[in-house]
Amino acid sequence: MADDYLVRIGKLIRDARQHRGWTQSQLAEALGTSQSAVNRIERGNQNISLEMIARIGEALDSEIVSLGYAGPMHLRVVGGRRLSGSIDVKTSKNACVALLCASLLNKGRTVLRRVARIEEVFRILEVLGSIGVRTRWINDGVDLEIVPPATLDLDSIDADAARRTRSIIMFLGPLLHRMDHFRLPYAGGCDLGTRTVEPHMIALRRFGLEVTATEGVYHAEVQRTSPSRPIVLTERGDTVTENALLAAARHDGVTVIRNASSNYMVQDLCFFLEALGVRVEGIGTTTLTVHGVPTIDADVDYSPSEDPVEAMSLLAAAVVTESELTIRRVPVEFMEIELAVLEEMGLDTDRSAEYAADNGRTRLVDLTVRPSKLEAPIDKIHPMPFPGLNIDNVPFFAAIAAVAQGKTLIHDWVYDNRAIYLTDLNRLGGRLQLLDPHRVLVEGPTRWRASEMMCPPALRPAVVVLLAMMAAEGTSVLRNVYVINRGYEELAERLNSVGAQIETFRDI
């Protein structure tokens, strides 16, 4: 009976694949598996998980095999287990989405290596596909190839996919060189309260872009012009700096951008622009001088760097579970303040010699974290633009502070909502007091207890809750984890590979 079931599913998959006009190899590539595995699945000779059926359904865009995909994904966590061994940091969500937007600058073929297979990237790929850009996973689903068409079809844009990301805003910079008027759906992303796009508009206006916003749509009109003096960003934001860089890259002349972010994703974008033939001076500083080139037609191959926020997440996983864990490929320059604060709190770590990331520029180390007796830091934890403590790393200090002795004040001055979500840790035994929407007082140490709850609607707080569940004895359930999958590739599976016990399941 069981075998018969597999044969029937296999036939459904074969029919859906043939309906799509794909070979077994093409489906294998989309799934990051081998042609022989697809062959076995189609003949009913391979046990197939609901997860795999869901992925096939997604790849083939087929309702027939989308069983298990339609419902949201949940996690069941058996906590109280120590982690051990080593785990690699993947490439960053924030650089990958910026580089995908940047590929729109290039007439030629862009290959991005080891791109994180995360929902945020999938949404941007859906948007790119809908406007005529050819994208495919190559080399067993590890790398991405992107080939834009001669003319983009913005009228067919996948608005649902676009609205689920904030990164779509970075289409503005490249598009202003390709068309005189266009429409884009409003930018979405995590629910972190109001996030302004005004600094983007102020910067891009200098290139002749005017945007009016009505009913969920940006209407863009372009009368190309040259910024006659340096562009001074009103905020040192990451995506606004990237948008200004994207506009400057194809602007025929030299553009100076002041108060630029020098954060990791901005640096990766600068290195990529250099690979496209655009000279950028001042990388790593707050003044960027861009020598634009009006036409970019290059076959380019670039490797985005590792994610400092994922590195911080894995470090926090080790700390809250009191484990010894080696986190490999940590982009150490973008973790320096975090590591200095943790050292003051008493965290015992060991670093390997530095080595270069595949982009040849970013410095990496392997970091071993050991179980330590932590004390609350004397000063509050608060973010600053790079080279300050990364805003996306702040939530992880809530989990770490919860296992330290004493009271830690966390001050997230940046986002309206993110600190509030951290109080979800109280449902797992945490003692966090919300002083106001931006400040949380965390008292440790914590005796975690298992619980069942919905994921907070913001990526980092959601992962923080997951980490606390990993520390809590017993079985916890975290419901609807799309928001985690937005920024982390197979996080549960990877944590399981170092000793966690996390099962994914869905409502059917």
Ligand SMILES: CC(=O)N[C@H]1[C@@H](OP(=O)(O)OP(=O)(O)OC[C@H]2O[C@@H](n3ccc(=O)[nH]c3=O)[C@H](O)[C@@H]2O)O[C@H](CO)[C@@H](O)[C@@H]1O
């Ligand atoms: C795709 C991507 O790369 N997303 C990152 C990027 O989003 P992004 O660049 O879109 O960040 P925002 O523009 O939303 O800026 C974050 C918040 O910081 C405030 N702000 C920022 C800079 C500044 O000098 N003054 C100021 O007040 C903004 O008003 C906003 O409330 O940067 C954020 C802040 O590092 C990160 O959390 C996001 O993960």
Ligand SMILES: C=C(OP(=O)(O)O)C(=O)O
């Ligand atoms: C806030 C974040 O991302 P985004 O800008 O994509 O919403 C994040 O990565 O934590």
